[in-house]
Amino acid sequence: MDFVKGLLNVLVLQLLLLQLCSSLDTIKFDQRIREGDFLESKNKTFVLGFFRPKMSNNSYVGIWYKFSEGMVVWVANRDNPINGSSGVLSIGSDGNLALQADTSEGLIPLWSTNVSISSASNDNIFAQILDSGNLVLAQQGSRHVFWQSTDHPTNILLPNTKMGLDRRSGINRFLTSWNSENDPGTGNVSLRIDPYGSPQLILYKNEAKLWRSGQWNGIQWSGIPDVPKDVFKINFVNNKDEITSQWTDLDPSIYSVYTVDYSGTLNLRAWQRQQHQWVVLWSSQSYDHCNSYGKCGKFGNCNHTESGFNCTCYPGYEPISPQDWDSKDGRGGCKRQQGSRSMCRSGEGFVKMKNVEVPDTSSIKLEKNLSLEACEEECLKNCTCLAYAIEDVTNGGTGCMTWYRDLMDTKQFTVGGQDLYVRADAVVLAQYKNKSVGGYFSGKRRLAIILVVSISVASMLILAVLCWFRKRSVKGRGGQPKFLNDPTTSGVRNYEDSPIKYEVDEHRGETDLPFFDLTTVVAATENFSSANMLGHGGFGTVYKGCLAEGQEIAVKRLSRNSGQGIDEFKNEVMLIAKLQHRNLVRLLGCCIHKEERMLIYEYMPNRSLDLCLFDKNRKSLLDWRKRFQIIIGIARGVLYLHQDSRLKIIHRDLKASNVLLDGSLNPKISDFGIARMFGDDQIEANTNKIVGTYGYMSPEYAMDGLYSTKSDVFSFGVLALEIISGRKNSFQFENSPLNLVGIIWDLWTEGKVLDIIDSSLNQSYSISEVMRYIQIGLLCVQEYPTDRPTMLDVLFMLGNETTLPHPKKAAFSMKNSGPDSSTSKGASSVNDVTVTIIEAR
Numbered sequence: 001m002d003f004v005k006g007l008l009n010v011l012v013l014q015l016l017l018l019q020l021c022s023s024l025d026t027i028k029f030d031q032r033i034r035e036g037d038f039l040e041s042k043n044k045t046f047v048l049g050f051f052r053p054k055m056s057n058n059s060y061v062g063i064w065y066k067f068s069e070g071m072v073v074w075v076a077n078r079d080n081p082i083n084g085s086s087g088v089l090s091i092g093s094d095g096n097l098a099l100q101a102d103t104s105e106g107l108i109p110l111w112s113t114n115v116s117i118s119s120a121s122n123d124n125i126f127a128q129i130l131d132s133g134n135l136v137l138a139q140q141g142s143r144h145v146f147w148q149s150t151d152h153p154t155n156i157l158l159p160n161t162k163m164g165l166d167r168r169s170g171i172n173r174f175l176t177s178w179n180s181e182n183d184p185g186t187g188n189v190s191l192r193i194d195p196y197g198s199p200q201l202i203l204y205k206n207e208a209k210l211w212r213s214g215q216w217n218g219i220q221w222s223g224i225p226d227v228p229k230d231v232f233k234i235n236f237v238n239n240k241d242e243i244t245s246q247w248t249d250l251d252p253s254i255y256s257v258y259t260v261d262y263s264g265t266l267n268l269r270a271w272q273r274q275q276h277q278w279v280v281l282w283s284s285q286s287y288d289h290c291n292s293y294g295k296c297g298k299f300g301n302c303n304h305t306e307s308g309f310n311c312t313c314y315p316g317y318e319p320i321s322p323q324d325w326d327s328k329d330g331r332g333g334c335k336r337q338q339g340s341r342s343m344c345r346s347g348e349g350f351v352k353m354k355n356v357e358v359p360d361t362s363s364i365k366l367e368k369n370l371s372l373e374a375c376e377e378e379c380l381k382n383c384t385c386l387a388y389a390i391e392d393v394t395n396g397g398t399g400c401m402t403w404y405r406d407l408m409d410t411k412q413f414t415v416g417g418q419d420l421y422v423r424a425d426a427v428v429l430a431q432y433k434n435k436s437v438g439g440y441f442s443g444k445r446r447l448a449i450i451l452v453v454s455i456s457v458a459s460m461l462i463l464a465v466l467c468w469f470r471k472r473s474v475k476g477r478g479g480q481p482k483f484l485n486d487p488t489t490s491g492v493r494n495y496e497d498s499p500i501k502y503e504v505d506e507h508r509g510e511t512d513l514p515f516f517d518l519t520t521v522v523a524a525t526e527n528f529s530s531a532n533m534l535g536h537g538g539f540g541t542v543y544k545g546c547l548a549e550g551q552e553i554a555v556k557r558l559s560r561n562s563g564q565g566i567d568e569f570k571n572e573v574m575l576i577a578k579l580q581h582r583n584l585v586r587l588l589g590c591c592i593h594k595e596e597r598m599l600i601y602e603y604m605p606n607r608s609l610d611l612c613l614f615d616k617n618r619k620s621l622l623d624w625r626k627r628f629q630i631i632i633g634i635a636r637g638v639l640y641l642h643q644d645s646r647l648k649i650i651h652r653d654l655k656a657s658n659v660l661l662d663g664s665l666n667p668k669i670s671d672f673g674i675a676r677m678f679g680d681d682q683i684e685a686n687t688n689k690i691v692g693t694y695g696y697m698s699p700e701y702a703m704d705g706l707y708s709t710k711s712d713v714f715s716f717g718v719l720a721l722e723i724i725s726g727r728k729n730s731f732q733f734e735n736s737p738l739n740l741v742g743i744i745w746d747l748w749t750e751g752k753v754l755d756i757i758d759s760s761l762n763q764s765y766s767i768s769e770v771m772r773y774i775q776i777g778l779l780c781v782q783e784y785p786t787d788r789p790t791m792l793d794v795l796f797m798l799g800n801e802t803t804l805p806h807p808k809k810a811a812f813s814m815k816n817s818g819p820d821s822s823t824s825k826g827a828s829s830v831n832d833v834t835v836t837i838i839e840a841r
Helices: 002-022 119-124 372-380 426-432 443-454 456-472 506-510 518-524 563-576 609-613 624-644 699-704 709-725 740-749 767-780 791-799
Strands: 032-034 038-040 046-051 058-065 068-075 086-091 097-103 106-112 125-129 135-139 145-148 163-166 175-180 183-194 200-205 208-215 232-238 242-249 256-261 265-272 277-283 300-305 308-313 317-319 334-336 349-357 365-367 387-392 398-403 410-412 418-424 533-537 540-546 552-558 587-593 596-602 648-650 659-661 667-669 676-678 684-686 706-708
Touching (some): 046 125, 163 183, 175 256, 308 317, 518 540, 518 587, 563 596, 609 659, 624 648, 624 659, 624 767, 624 791, 648 709, 706 709, 709 767
Parallel strands (some): 300 410
Antiparallel strands (some): 058 068, 200 208, 265 277, 300 308, 317 334, 349 410, 387 418, 533 540, 648 676, 659 667, 684 706
């Protein structure tokens, strides 16, 4: 009898445990979920548990639809799979939900919610799978949610779930694809809200744009008018607290998801009950070939056809390469027509392109309260404005968008879209006046346009003669100089010595670098307007400019009072003109006139890395994936300087302010004014003139004037640690005398180095990957040059899962007491005082 009672008790206990682990929707403090157990949401729609992808031996914790196990909507340990052991999911002593692998050596941590929770309330903490598919970590008796899975999405966006940036918490929600059908690890395709200009959804592969949604036009994302609006409602919010988007199923019986697939597509899928499968309702790469980003290149308009697509140029533009224009990819793009007149106060106006998806809005200027008429005037008064359009088409239209850079990714709709007004000279306006594209110009200028058109032939003849004489006046081994603006235009204002003649020094014959005339630079920068100033340093000032053909530039204007700056100017021209790499800033040309010396660079819309990395409001845009791509990009650039270029270059001033970020936040190394060229067999050099930035200098250079490729490796290591921590090397930590490198070294030796990771990353990273990058950074900042790896070694370690050596003690682990001591050759510590003549743009 006792045996029977005991057996019954065991069976009852097992039933209770089974019900507890397999039927409820909650994990409490004293419970564990193992492989084979699961939680269900109350409405029986979603399941939380362990799963194994097809053709894989790895195990993961995920959430999926109960009626469709293959639709896994969220994965916890996507980059840390359980392999060869069983998993345990539970709430730990610190109150966090944690996943551990149960091995013969004990429990090994793989994943955690990793949030701060008061230890006094840990026994009241629970995790629950909700009917929305959201997994939350919360406290009983309180509405406060410590953590939720929807803040950390994987490759799927569920209805009523926000995507985008929470400006209060710094959380940036975006989707990333699986690596493959059988590997849920973080892939290289992502969907993000681009917050710049007029925000839009952008699908990336690595950092290349694959597709974009267009801006929010007050009703919908302007580039996806074919999403069924009777079934779904899309909401967009952009205010001081958040910039987010979400959608709602209007029919509660419909189950739908947005998926980012590893093939590079964004799909809207719905569950088909009769067919018992998911069907695609809409796709970013559907039948419309024009959905591919930049299909027709800059200033090109893509029109979908039954047989494919065709490309046309904007009014007043022509194909850059006519022989490639009819090719299948059509990406050659367009340029202004040869012989075009000035579009700066010369009777120009706007041609209206109807029913289009307006160009990429990432780098536009947006004035929220301007009407269409006011928008026209805003664009017209700035000679560098190339086009304008209304942002919000509701209530008559408000919000002025103006473009100043190459116009990319314009798409023609048969029905829908909106009007884009493209700047055109007087001749083009006359050509399009009566055409269906919709010629448009202000009534206040009609008489002026008629007069300009009537004398256009004579004016163009005079212009051609003037340009011929100007080209004859300048000769040099570097080929014909580029005259990118009409020297008679009103773009030159209040400037002496015009017309301009070159006064060439001996340096000009040393490079094939294009030379700009001063007229062009003055017009591009609006006479060096203070409104266009980007930065100022010992060398002089940097201005933003826009050439007549629409290309944005950065003009580095050497101060006439800087005697040392002339040497740096010549050095930079000699070196960077011979260097071509995607991670080096591109020098477009230079301008030399009497005492004026200027360098013309490609313009970097996101300015320098330090302005983004060390700004509390902007740093959240740099998630971990973006940061490690920046680190790798910088490493590739430095390796090119050291090994792969025609010259062997030591940069000597590698730092966050000398890394510029393009429109996609790709890094480009800049400022080669104090760089030095080495011979192929040269190992190191010595100097008595210590120039550079303390805090990034290697000890052998700061103390003894010795520099080599290993000096740049040291600077790279400091920079990598700054990127990971989000702090400057001069950062003061709890009144410690240590600089950032010293702090990280101590935390590394104590096994607490994760404490230094930038909190704005919000656990969007793989712990093992971040630890690896920190270790590589510490290897680079070792005291002795021989201990440091080469940049080739660094790049290999960054990209491969190899065993890393243990770093030796980092150099310069103490903060400097002040800038005075840091300029001495015998200084024993460093800070971030800059002593170079060339400073960041």
